[in-house]
Amino acid sequence: MRKHCPRIVIENYYEPCILYLLSRGPSYGYKIQQHIETQLSCGVNISNVYRCLSRLHKEHCVTKAHEPSEEGPDRVVYRITREGKTLLKDWIQDLNKQKQIVNKLINSCSEL
Amino acid sequence: MRKHCPRIVIENYYEPCILYLLSRGPSYGYKIQQHIETQLSCGVNISNVYRCLSRLHKEHCVTKAHEPSEEGPDRVVYRITREGKTLLKDWIQDLNKQKQIVNKLINSCSEL
C-alpha cells in the first residue's frame, strides 16, 4: 500500500505562483521561495523555483538583472514582462477550469 | 512566447478520477476514458489511463478481471479495494488543500 498521494498538484506548479508574485513587483528566487511558503502555505523545492525562473526568462516572460544585496550575496532580480502577464492570465483561466473539476470530484466523493 | 499553459493539473492526475469512478462501480480502461471526458470534461490520454490502472493494481488498490464483451474484444474489468478507497480518501483531503491554494491564487489575481 502506498504511503500517500505522491504529488499535490499546485506544489509542483510554481509557474502561476511565481508569475503572480512577480506581477506584484520585482523579486528573486530565494525570496520567492519564502513568499510561496508563507503566503500560499506550500512546500517549495528551491531547485524548481530557479529552474522555473530560468524557463520563464528563456521564454521572455520575465527579465533578469543582477543587483547587490545588503544582507548577503548578489541577487538575480526578475521582473514580469507583458508576455508574462498574458501567460498569467491564461493560467488563471486554466486554474478556474481546474477548480470546477476539483469541486466536482470533491462533491461527488463527499456523497460516498 | 509559449502557446499556452503546458499542463492543466487534473488532466494529468487521473488517479483520483479513476478511483472515484471505480468507487461507483466496476469499470475498464476504455470506458473510464470516456467517463472522464464526458463527466469531468477533461482531455485524457488513454495510455495514461492504462498505466494508472496498472499502477493501482500493482499497489493492490484495484482488482483485475478479464471479462468478455458483447460489443468488442474482451475487457479488463477493475474493481476498487478497501486500500483503494483509503487512497481515494487521502486524495480528497489533498484536493481540498489544493482547492484552497488555487482559490487563494485566483482571488489574488482577480484583484490585479
Add this chain to the structure above:
DNA sequence: ATAACTATATTAAACTTGCATATAGATATG
C-alpha cells in the same frame, strides 16, 4: 472488403521532480 469502433498495452523520446552537491558572501555565536 474495408473502414470505423471497441479494447488493451508497450516503446521511445522528452520532460519534470527531488535530492544531492557546489559555490560563495554575510552575519552571529562561542
Add this chain to the structure above:
DNA sequence: CATATCTATATGCAAGTTTAATATAGTTAT
C-alpha cells in the same frame, strides 16, 4: 578567530511521468 547559520544561485543525476506512435485484435457498419 573559527565555525555555524543564513542568504543566494545553480547544476548533475537518478527516478519517475507524459505524449505520441505503434502493435495487436475482435466487432460492427457500409
